[in-house]
Amino acid sequence: MEKPAPAHYPVHELIGRRWSPRAFADRPVEPAVLCSLFEAARWAASSSNEQPWHFLVAAKADTTEFERLLSCLTPGNARWVKDVPVLMMSVARMTFEDDGKPNRHAFHDVGQAVATLAIEATALGLFIHQMAGFYPDKVRELFKLPADYEPVAAIAVGYPGDPERLPDDLKKRERQPRERKPIADFVFTGAWKQRSTVVGG
Protein backbone atom coordinates (compact mmCIF):
# COMPACT_ATOMS: atom_id res chain seq x y z
CA MET A 1 0.00 0.00 0.00
CA GLU A 2 1.21 3.51 -0.82
CA LYS A 3 -0.19 6.80 0.46
CA PRO A 4 1.24 9.73 -1.53
CA ALA A 5 1.13 13.17 0.12
CA PRO A 6 -1.76 15.41 -0.99
CA ALA A 7 0.74 18.24 -1.59
CA HIS A 8 -0.26 21.87 -2.21
CA TYR A 9 2.91 22.55 -4.24
CA PRO A 10 4.98 20.17 -6.37
CA VAL A 11 7.52 18.04 -4.51
CA HIS A 12 9.88 15.32 -5.73
CA GLU A 13 8.09 11.99 -5.91
CA LEU A 14 10.43 10.39 -3.35
CA ILE A 15 9.40 13.05 -0.83
CA GLY A 16 5.70 12.73 -1.63
CA ARG A 17 5.73 8.93 -1.48
CA ARG A 18 7.64 8.64 1.81
CA TRP A 19 5.28 7.78 4.64
CA SER A 20 5.28 5.74 7.83
CA PRO A 21 3.29 2.53 7.35
CA ARG A 22 2.80 -0.19 9.95
CA ALA A 23 2.12 -2.96 7.41
CA PHE A 24 5.40 -4.47 6.20
CA ALA A 25 5.94 -7.49 3.95
CA ASP A 26 7.26 -10.72 5.42
CA ARG A 27 10.42 -10.34 3.33
CA PRO A 28 13.96 -9.89 4.62
CA VAL A 29 15.88 -6.73 3.72
CA GLU A 30 19.02 -7.54 1.74
CA PRO A 31 22.36 -6.53 3.35
CA ALA A 32 23.20 -4.47 0.23
CA VAL A 33 19.98 -2.51 0.70
CA LEU A 34 20.74 -1.87 4.38
CA CYS A 35 24.22 -0.67 3.38
CA SER A 36 22.67 1.86 1.01
CA LEU A 37 20.29 3.05 3.75
CA PHE A 38 23.18 3.69 6.13
CA GLU A 39 25.26 5.20 3.35
CA ALA A 40 22.44 7.70 2.79
CA ALA A 41 22.37 8.53 6.51
CA ARG A 42 26.14 8.92 6.40
CA TRP A 43 26.02 11.76 3.89
CA ALA A 44 23.53 13.88 5.81
CA ALA A 45 24.65 17.31 7.00
CA SER A 46 25.65 17.83 10.64
CA SER A 47 26.88 20.64 12.84
CA SER A 48 30.71 20.81 12.47
CA ASN A 49 30.39 17.54 10.48
CA GLU A 50 30.17 15.79 13.87
CA GLN A 51 27.92 12.98 12.54
CA PRO A 52 26.38 12.26 15.96
CA TRP A 53 24.13 9.49 14.56
CA HIS A 54 24.44 5.84 15.53
CA PHE A 55 22.17 2.85 14.93
CA LEU A 56 21.51 -0.37 16.79
CA VAL A 57 20.11 -2.82 14.23
CA ALA A 58 18.50 -6.25 14.32
CA ALA A 59 17.03 -8.37 11.55
CA LYS A 60 14.00 -10.47 12.47
CA ALA A 61 15.85 -13.63 11.38
CA ASP A 62 18.34 -13.04 14.21
CA THR A 63 15.78 -13.88 16.90
CA THR A 64 17.96 -13.13 19.93
CA GLU A 65 18.97 -9.66 18.81
CA PHE A 66 15.57 -8.82 17.40
CA GLU A 67 13.84 -9.78 20.67
CA ARG A 68 16.38 -7.77 22.65
CA LEU A 69 15.64 -4.60 20.69
CA LEU A 70 11.89 -5.34 20.55
CA SER A 71 11.83 -5.63 24.36
CA CYS A 72 12.67 -1.90 24.54
CA LEU A 73 9.40 -0.88 22.83
CA THR A 74 6.14 0.01 24.56
CA PRO A 75 3.46 -2.69 24.22
CA GLY A 76 1.44 -0.52 21.80
CA ASN A 77 4.34 -0.54 19.36
CA ALA A 78 5.72 -4.02 20.07
CA ARG A 79 2.42 -5.64 19.03
CA TRP A 80 2.94 -4.68 15.37
CA VAL A 81 6.74 -4.18 15.26
CA LYS A 82 7.16 -7.89 16.14
CA ASP A 83 6.30 -8.58 12.49
CA VAL A 84 8.72 -6.18 10.76
CA PRO A 85 11.84 -7.57 9.04
CA VAL A 86 14.31 -5.03 10.47
CA LEU A 87 14.24 -3.04 13.69
CA MET A 88 16.64 -0.20 14.49
CA MET A 89 17.23 2.27 17.29
CA SER A 90 18.79 5.63 16.47
CA VAL A 91 21.23 6.88 19.11
CA ALA A 92 22.77 10.35 19.44
CA ARG A 93 26.17 11.26 20.82
CA MET A 94 25.23 14.32 22.92
CA THR A 95 28.73 15.85 23.14
CA PHE A 96 31.36 16.85 20.61
CA GLU A 97 34.12 14.27 20.22
CA ASP A 98 36.98 16.77 20.30
CA ASP A 99 36.16 18.84 23.40
CA GLY A 100 33.32 16.99 25.15
CA LYS A 101 31.08 20.07 25.08
CA PRO A 102 27.30 19.60 24.61
CA ASN A 103 26.20 19.32 20.99
CA ARG A 104 23.02 21.42 20.77
CA HIS A 105 22.25 19.79 17.42
CA ALA A 106 22.77 16.13 18.35
CA PHE A 107 19.08 15.13 18.08
CA HIS A 108 18.62 17.52 15.15
CA ASP A 109 21.38 15.88 13.16
CA VAL A 110 20.20 12.36 13.97
CA GLY A 111 16.88 13.54 12.55
CA GLN A 112 18.63 14.73 9.39
CA ALA A 113 20.39 11.38 8.96
CA VAL A 114 17.18 9.39 9.43
CA ALA A 115 15.15 11.62 7.09
CA THR A 116 17.84 11.06 4.44
CA LEU A 117 17.77 7.31 5.13
CA ALA A 118 13.97 7.43 4.68
CA ILE A 119 14.34 9.00 1.22
CA GLU A 120 16.87 6.34 0.19
CA ALA A 121 14.48 3.67 1.52
CA THR A 122 11.67 5.08 -0.65
CA ALA A 123 13.99 5.06 -3.67
CA LEU A 124 14.67 1.36 -3.07
CA GLY A 125 11.01 0.43 -2.56
CA LEU A 126 11.10 0.31 1.25
CA PHE A 127 9.54 2.38 4.00
CA ILE A 128 10.44 3.20 7.58
CA HIS A 129 8.32 3.98 10.63
CA GLN A 130 9.88 5.85 13.54
CA MET A 131 8.55 5.61 17.08
CA ALA A 132 9.00 7.64 20.24
CA GLY A 133 7.23 4.92 22.22
CA PHE A 134 10.11 2.96 23.74
CA TYR A 135 12.05 2.86 27.02
CA PRO A 136 15.30 4.86 26.72
CA ASP A 137 16.60 3.59 30.08
CA LYS A 138 16.14 0.00 28.99
CA VAL A 139 18.08 0.63 25.76
CA ARG A 140 20.82 2.32 27.75
CA GLU A 141 21.04 -0.64 30.12
CA LEU A 142 20.68 -3.52 27.65
CA PHE A 143 23.17 -2.11 25.16
CA LYS A 144 25.45 -0.49 27.76
CA LEU A 145 25.42 2.92 26.11
CA PRO A 146 28.25 5.18 27.25
CA ALA A 147 27.19 8.22 29.34
CA ASP A 148 27.33 10.72 26.47
CA TYR A 149 24.88 8.80 24.29
CA GLU A 150 21.10 9.01 24.20
CA PRO A 151 18.61 6.66 22.48
CA VAL A 152 16.53 8.75 20.07
CA ALA A 153 13.90 6.72 18.18
CA ALA A 154 12.93 3.16 17.36
CA ILE A 155 12.67 2.54 13.60
CA ALA A 156 10.84 -0.22 11.74
CA VAL A 157 12.22 -0.88 8.25
CA GLY A 158 10.96 -3.07 5.41
CA TYR A 159 9.11 -3.52 2.17
CA PRO A 160 5.42 -2.52 2.17
CA GLY A 161 2.92 -5.20 3.20
CA ASP A 162 -0.78 -5.89 3.37
CA PRO A 163 -2.70 -3.61 5.80
CA GLU A 164 -5.30 -6.37 6.15
CA ARG A 165 -2.85 -8.24 8.35
CA LEU A 166 -2.78 -5.46 10.96
CA PRO A 167 -4.99 -5.42 14.08
CA ASP A 168 -8.33 -3.70 13.36
CA ASP A 169 -7.54 -0.33 14.99
CA LEU A 170 -4.21 -0.06 13.16
CA LYS A 171 -5.75 -1.17 9.87
CA LYS A 172 -8.04 1.85 10.17
CA ARG A 173 -5.16 4.22 11.02
CA GLU A 174 -3.17 2.86 8.06
CA ARG A 175 -5.91 4.09 5.71
CA GLN A 176 -6.52 7.49 7.31
CA PRO A 177 -5.68 10.49 5.09
CA ARG A 178 -2.29 12.15 5.66
CA GLU A 179 -2.54 15.63 7.16
CA ARG A 180 -0.17 18.56 7.63
CA LYS A 181 -0.45 22.20 8.71
CA PRO A 182 -0.52 24.71 5.83
CA ILE A 183 2.72 26.54 4.99
CA ALA A 184 1.25 29.83 6.27
CA ASP A 185 1.22 28.30 9.77
CA PHE A 186 4.98 27.78 9.94
CA VAL A 187 6.73 30.15 7.50
CA PHE A 188 7.07 33.77 8.64
CA THR A 189 8.88 36.92 7.51
CA GLY A 190 9.77 39.94 9.65
CA ALA A 191 7.91 38.94 12.79
CA TRP A 192 6.61 35.83 14.49
CA LYS A 193 3.29 34.66 12.96
CA GLN A 194 3.61 37.24 10.15
CA ARG A 195 2.79 35.56 6.86
CA SER A 196 5.78 35.48 4.54
CA THR A 197 5.73 37.55 1.36
CA VAL A 198 8.59 35.34 0.16
CA VAL A 199 6.15 32.51 -0.52
CA GLY A 200 3.57 34.83 -2.02
CA GLY A 201 1.68 35.51 1.23
Next chain:
Amino acid sequence: MEKPAPAHYPVHELIGRRWSPRAFADRPVEPAVLCSLFEAARWAASSSNEQPWHFLVAAKADTTEFERLLSCLTPGNARWVKDVPVLMMSVARMTFEDDGKPNRHAFHDVGQAVATLAIEATALGLFIHQMAGFYPDKVRELFKLPADYEPVAAIAVGYPGDPERLPDDLKKRERQPRERKPIADFVFTGAWKQRSTVVGG
Protein backbone atom coordinates in the same frame (compact mmCIF):
# COMPACT_ATOMS: atom_id res chain seq x y z
CA MET B 1 30.26 23.88 -8.43
CA GLU B 2 29.07 20.44 -7.35
CA LYS B 3 30.78 18.03 -4.96
CA PRO B 4 29.19 14.58 -5.14
CA ALA B 5 29.69 12.28 -2.14
CA PRO B 6 32.45 9.64 -2.56
CA ALA B 7 30.01 6.97 -1.39
CA HIS B 8 31.04 3.41 -0.43
CA TYR B 9 27.61 2.02 -1.36
CA PRO B 10 25.13 3.24 -3.97
CA VAL B 11 22.83 6.08 -2.91
CA HIS B 12 20.20 8.02 -4.84
CA GLU B 13 21.80 10.85 -6.82
CA LEU B 14 19.84 13.53 -4.93
CA ILE B 15 21.38 12.28 -1.69
CA GLY B 16 24.90 12.05 -3.13
CA ARG B 17 24.72 15.49 -4.72
CA ARG B 18 23.36 17.32 -1.67
CA TRP B 19 26.12 19.29 0.02
CA SER B 20 26.56 22.57 1.89
CA PRO B 21 28.30 25.12 -0.33
CA ARG B 22 29.10 28.72 0.61
CA ALA B 23 29.25 29.98 -2.97
CA PHE B 24 25.76 30.91 -4.19
CA ALA B 25 24.75 32.56 -7.45
CA ASP B 26 23.55 36.17 -7.43
CA ARG B 27 20.12 35.00 -8.57
CA PRO B 28 16.86 35.33 -6.66
CA VAL B 29 14.95 32.18 -5.71
CA GLU B 30 11.49 32.13 -7.28
CA PRO B 31 8.49 32.10 -4.88
CA ALA B 32 7.23 28.88 -6.53
CA VAL B 33 10.57 27.22 -5.75
CA LEU B 34 10.44 28.36 -2.12
CA CYS B 35 6.90 26.99 -1.88
CA SER B 36 8.15 23.59 -3.05
CA LEU B 37 10.98 23.68 -0.49
CA PHE B 38 8.54 24.32 2.36
CA GLU B 39 6.11 21.79 0.94
CA ALA B 40 8.90 19.19 1.15
CA ALA B 41 9.60 20.17 4.77
CA ARG B 42 5.88 19.93 5.46
CA TRP B 43 5.71 16.24 4.55
CA ALA B 44 8.56 15.13 6.80
CA ALA B 45 7.79 12.68 9.59
CA SER B 46 7.42 13.91 13.17
CA SER B 47 6.67 12.48 16.59
CA SER B 48 2.85 12.32 16.96
CA ASN B 49 2.68 14.29 13.68
CA GLU B 50 3.39 17.39 15.80
CA GLN B 51 5.29 19.19 12.98
CA PRO B 52 7.34 21.33 15.39
CA TRP B 53 9.21 23.06 12.54
CA HIS B 54 8.92 26.77 11.76
CA PHE B 55 10.93 29.05 9.50
CA LEU B 56 11.75 32.74 9.55
CA VAL B 57 12.64 33.69 5.96
CA ALA B 58 14.09 36.72 4.22
CA ALA B 59 15.01 37.29 0.58
CA LYS B 60 18.06 39.45 -0.06
CA ALA B 61 15.94 41.83 -2.16
CA ASP B 62 13.96 42.70 0.98
CA THR B 63 16.88 44.57 2.52
CA THR B 64 15.25 45.37 5.87
CA GLU B 65 14.22 41.81 6.65
CA PHE B 66 17.39 40.29 5.25
CA GLU B 67 19.56 42.56 7.39
CA ARG B 68 17.48 41.79 10.46
CA LEU B 69 18.02 38.05 10.07
CA LEU B 70 21.66 38.50 9.00
CA SER B 71 22.33 40.50 12.19
CA CYS B 72 21.69 37.29 14.19
CA LEU B 73 24.67 35.49 12.63
CA THR B 74 28.18 35.33 14.02
CA PRO B 75 30.68 37.48 12.06
CA GLY B 76 32.36 34.38 10.61
CA ASN B 77 29.10 33.38 8.94
CA ALA B 78 27.72 36.85 8.18
CA ARG B 79 30.74 37.70 5.99
CA TRP B 80 29.66 35.19 3.32
CA VAL B 81 25.94 34.85 4.07
CA LYS B 82 25.50 38.55 3.21
CA ASP B 83 25.74 37.47 -0.45
CA VAL B 84 23.18 34.63 -0.46
CA PRO B 85 19.76 35.19 -2.08
CA VAL B 86 17.65 33.71 0.73
CA LEU B 87 18.32 33.39 4.45
CA MET B 88 16.20 31.35 6.82
CA MET B 89 16.16 30.45 10.50
CA SER B 90 14.63 27.16 11.58
CA VAL B 91 12.70 27.35 14.85
CA ALA B 92 11.37 24.49 16.98
CA ARG B 93 8.29 24.43 19.15
CA MET B 94 9.67 22.65 22.22
CA THR B 95 6.33 21.53 23.71
CA PHE B 96 3.36 19.59 22.37
CA GLU B 97 0.47 21.79 21.31
CA ASP B 98 -2.23 19.74 22.98
CA ASP B 99 -0.84 19.28 26.50
CA GLY B 100 2.17 21.62 26.72
CA LYS B 101 4.49 18.76 27.72
CA PRO B 102 8.12 18.81 26.49
CA ASN B 103 8.60 17.36 23.00
CA ARG B 104 11.79 15.28 23.24
CA HIS B 105 11.94 15.15 19.45
CA ALA B 106 11.43 18.86 18.67
CA PHE B 107 14.99 19.46 17.37
CA HIS B 108 15.05 15.98 15.82
CA ASP B 109 11.95 16.64 13.79
CA VAL B 110 13.10 20.09 12.70
CA GLY B 111 16.20 18.26 11.44
CA GLN B 112 14.01 15.83 9.51
CA ALA B 113 12.07 18.67 7.91
CA VAL B 114 15.23 20.53 6.87
CA ALA B 115 16.93 17.40 5.52
CA THR B 116 13.83 16.79 3.39
CA LEU B 117 13.87 20.42 2.26
CA ALA B 118 17.55 19.97 1.31
CA ILE B 119 16.68 17.01 -0.94
CA GLU B 120 13.91 18.99 -2.65
CA ALA B 121 16.38 21.88 -3.09
CA THR B 122 18.85 19.52 -4.80
CA ALA B 123 16.07 18.24 -7.08
CA LEU B 124 15.35 21.84 -8.13
CA GLY B 125 19.01 22.74 -8.70
CA LEU B 126 19.53 24.60 -5.41
CA PHE B 127 21.60 23.96 -2.30
CA ILE B 128 21.32 24.91 1.34
CA HIS B 129 23.94 25.53 4.01
CA GLN B 130 22.95 25.26 7.68
CA MET B 131 24.82 27.05 10.44
CA ALA B 132 24.97 26.71 14.21
CA GLY B 133 26.94 29.97 14.39
CA PHE B 134 24.25 32.52 15.30
CA TYR B 135 22.87 34.17 18.43
CA PRO B 136 19.70 32.39 19.63
CA ASP B 137 18.92 35.12 22.19
CA LYS B 138 19.06 37.78 19.50
CA VAL B 139 16.65 35.82 17.30
CA ARG B 140 14.32 35.34 20.25
CA GLU B 141 14.37 39.06 21.01
CA LEU B 142 14.21 40.48 17.46
CA PHE B 143 11.42 38.18 16.34
CA LYS B 144 9.64 38.03 19.71
CA LEU B 145 9.55 34.23 19.82
CA PRO B 146 7.02 32.86 22.33
CA ALA B 147 8.53 31.10 25.36
CA ASP B 148 8.02 27.56 24.03
CA TYR B 149 10.03 28.17 20.85
CA GLU B 150 13.74 27.78 20.25
CA PRO B 151 15.82 28.99 17.27
CA VAL B 152 17.57 25.94 15.78
CA ALA B 153 19.78 26.78 12.78
CA ALA B 154 20.47 29.54 10.27
CA ILE B 155 20.08 28.34 6.67
CA ALA B 156 21.48 29.88 3.47
CA VAL B 157 19.51 28.91 0.34
CA GLY B 158 20.22 29.52 -3.34
CA TYR B 159 21.49 28.35 -6.69
CA PRO B 160 25.16 27.32 -6.80
CA GLY B 161 27.69 30.07 -7.53
CA ASP B 162 31.35 30.63 -8.31
CA PRO B 163 33.72 29.64 -5.44
CA GLU B 164 36.24 32.16 -6.82
CA ARG B 165 34.09 34.93 -5.36
CA LEU B 166 34.57 33.64 -1.81
CA PRO B 167 37.25 34.93 0.58
CA ASP B 168 40.50 32.95 0.20
CA ASP B 169 40.12 30.73 3.28
CA LEU B 170 36.54 29.78 2.36
CA LYS B 171 37.50 29.22 -1.28
CA LYS B 172 39.91 26.59 -0.02
CA ARG B 173 37.31 24.98 2.28
CA GLU B 174 34.82 24.90 -0.60
CA ARG B 175 37.18 22.63 -2.54
CA GLN B 176 38.17 20.31 0.31
CA PRO B 177 37.11 16.67 -0.12
CA ARG B 178 33.94 15.59 1.68
CA GLU B 179 34.53 13.17 4.55
CA ARG B 180 32.40 10.88 6.67
CA LYS B 181 32.99 8.12 9.25
CA PRO B 182 32.69 4.59 7.87
CA ILE B 183 29.43 2.69 8.50
CA ALA B 184 31.22 0.30 10.89
CA ASP B 185 31.77 3.26 13.24
CA PHE B 186 28.08 3.95 13.76
CA VAL B 187 26.05 0.80 13.00
CA PHE B 188 26.03 -1.89 15.70
CA THR B 189 24.19 -5.12 16.46
CA GLY B 190 23.77 -6.81 19.85
CA ALA B 191 26.10 -4.54 21.82
CA TRP B 192 27.52 -1.06 21.68
CA LYS B 193 30.50 -0.86 19.28
CA GLN B 194 29.83 -4.40 18.04
CA ARG B 195 30.02 -4.45 14.29
CA SER B 196 26.71 -5.34 12.68
CA THR B 197 26.34 -8.62 10.84
CA VAL B 198 23.23 -7.11 9.25
CA VAL B 199 25.40 -5.01 6.95
CA GLY B 200 27.80 -7.85 6.27
CA GLY B 201 30.20 -7.01 9.15
